[in-house]
Amino acid sequence: CGVFGLYSPEPADLAWLTYLGLFALQHRGQEAAGMCVSDGERFHVDKDLGLVTQVFDERRLDGLRLPNARVSIGHVRYSTTGSNLRFNSQPLTTRTNKGILGLAHNGNFVNAREVRNGMLMEGALFQTTNDSEVMLNLIARESHMDLVEATASAMKELKGGYACVLMSRTQLLGFRDPHGVRPLVIGQRPGADGHVGAWVLASEPCALYAVGARLVRDVQPGELVWMDRDGMHSLMVEPKRPTPCSFEWIYFARSDGALDGVDIHESRIRMGEQLAREKPVEADIVVPVPDSGIGAAIGYARQSGIPFDYGLYKNPYAGRTFIAPTQEARELKVKMKLSPTSAVRGRRVILVDDSIVRGTTSRQIVNLLRDAGATEVHFRVSSPPITHPCFYGIDTAARKELVASTHSVEEIRELIGADTLAFISERGLRQAIGGQGLCGACFTGEYPAGTPLLNDVDKLA
Ligand code: 5GP
Ligand code: SF4
Numbered sequence: 001c002g003v004f005g006l007y008s009p010e011p012a013d014l015a016w017l018t019y020l021g022l023f024a025l026q027h028r029g030q031e032a033a034g035m036c037v038s039d040g041e042r043f044h045v046d047k048d049l050g051l052v053t054q055v056f057d058e059r060r061l062d063g064l065r066l067p068n069a070r071v072s073i074g075h076v077r078y079s080t081t082g083s084n085l086r087f088n089s090q091p092l093t094t095r096t097n098k099g100i101l102g103l104a105h106n107g108n109f110v111n112a113r114e115v116r117n118g119m120l121m122e123g124a125l126f127q128t129t130n131d132s133e134v135m136l137n138l139i140a141r142e143s144h145m146d147l148v149e150a151t152a153s154a155m156k157e158l159k160g161g162y163a164c165v166l167m168s169r170t171q172l173l174g175f176r177d178p179h180g181v182r183p184l185v186i187g188q189r190p191g192a193d194g195h196v197g198a199w200v201l202a203s204e205p206c207a208l209y210a211v212g213a214r215l216v217r218d219v220q221p222g223e224l225v226w227m228d229r230d231g232m233h234s235l236m237v238e239p240k241r242p243t244p245c246s247f248e249w250i251y252f253a254r255s256d257g258a259l260d261g262v263d264i265h266e267s268r269i270r271m272g273e274q275l276a277r278e279k280p281v282e283a284d285i286v287v288p289v290p291d292s293g294i295g296a297a298i299g300y301a302r303q304s305g306i307p308f309d310y311g312l313y314k315n316p317y318a319g320r321t322f323i324a325p326t327q328e329a330r331e332l333k334v335k336m337k338l339s340p341t342s343a344v345r346g347r348r349v350i351l352v353d354d355s356i357v358r359g360t361t362s363r364q365i366v367n368l369l370r371d372a373g374a375t376e377v378h379f380r381v382s383s384p385p386i387t388h389p390c391f392y393g394i395d396t397a398a399r400k401e402l403v404a405s406t407h408s409v410e411e412i413r414e415l416i417g418a419d420t421l422a423f424i425s426e427r428g429l430r431q432a433i434g435g436q437g438l439c440g441a442c443f444t445g446e447y448p449a450g451t452p453l454l455n456d457v458d459k460l461a
């Protein structure tokens with residue numbers, strides 16, 4: 001998912017700015033979009049299934065516009081827990097003794113089920129199957145605390161990988177789990193003649209730039225920040241060893257930015273270079289699977305000296321295939337999205353992609369290239385084999401669907417029909433990304449932010 005938030009000391013068209021921010025984050029979730037806007041008194045919410053541009057037409061944006069708007073949050077959804085239903089879309093809102101609150105979250109709480117069950121026993125009510133409602137109820141429950149204290153207390157109770165934005169009528173809050181598994185960045189817009197500009201929170205820097213803000217810094221692992229009339233404030237609630245999700249660099253994040261100080265595009269090029277060093281092969285051209293394989297293919301070509309070429313055309317109107325919820329839908333989408341160019345005819349092709357999850361897309365693509373006359377197809381992958389499910393918000397599917405959890409590399413090669421198949425090593429990946437620490441649980445099975453006790457156990461099976 002993608003989250004976005006604004007606090008503006010001066011009145012601004014926050015509905016429109018939030019729309020722009022969400023549009024920039026569309027790649028993080030295509031199932032639903034929503035936002036809340038407040039002017040200190042009124043609190044407007046609108047959300048629905050669909051893309052940002054589908055949900056928010058002019059009429060619906062007008063319904064969210066407040067002349068004196070000060071605070072807003074937004075969300076684009078990619079369902080992991082809670083099914084693809086309208087009542088599960090975000091932001092989620094609730095009335096509390098701290099006034100009305102809106103919450104948008106990215107990630108998963110691994111102990112949400114236990115916390116929810118505990119609260120049900122105490123008489124709490126839940127309206128959705130969404131994890132965020134547990135967070136919101138925890139905050140609401142601490143009626144003797146102010147919003148910042150209550151949020152800090154909820155952060156201590158919930159485990160997992162998450163990044164959230166939360167708003168009241170007068171405050172914007174943002175927080176990141178103790179390990180910083182999911183990303184969140186802080187930005188600021190320039191203020192009009194000497195005034196303080198609006199504060200912005202977003203999953204990725206691209207959404208800051210979309211609203212004319214500059215990157216101030218990343219929210220730190222375990223940090224809670226809040227913005228109000230007096231500016232920006234910060235509280236380190238529960239910092240632990242930072243292990244941001246390596247998949248943000250491999251695949252998820254847009255390439256026009258940096259997270260935790262590491263540039264996304266450059267890191268993908270380094271992954272490709274590393275892959276070429278580790279798994280060289282003789283061939284005529286290096287072809288990326290667009291878009292997610294482009295950075296690594298550039299790196300592979302650079303390091304190997306084999307020319308990069310566009311062997312696959314991607315229909316620019318097609319979205320991300322993995323977001324399609326069923327296998328059939330994903331296969332149809334590959335056909336709608338990719339077709340081979342003449343570059344591959346009569347050539348030995350090194351095909352570079354960011355990951356193999358189920359293996360089905362990869363098989364289709366290898367077939368496409370062979371049908372188009374490629375004489376050899378050597379598949380190179382810029383992430384290690386994905387053998388374990390993600391419990392922190394990336395939908396890499398249940399364990400039994402992960403082809404690498406049940407097949408050896410040689411078996412996968414045969415399944416996808418490639419001449420050779422090789423993955424980057426885990427060490428090589430860590431080197432290519434750099435930084436302090438990384439979550440690589442889907443490659444190693446070592447989960448830095450814990451695993452679920454009760455829910456999702458079938459995912460592990
Ligand atoms: P596969 O061959 O495993 O079906 O698909 C691999 C390709 O699809 C890669 O290009 C990857 O970017 C994308 N992909 C497909 N499904 C998923 C998914 O569930 N999660 C992620 N992160 N990427 C996926
Ligand atoms: Fe990212 Fe994998 Fe960790 Fe999930 S398990 S947070 S996808 S590195």
Ligand code: MG
Pocket residue numbers: 289290291292293353354
């Ligand atoms: Mg891809």
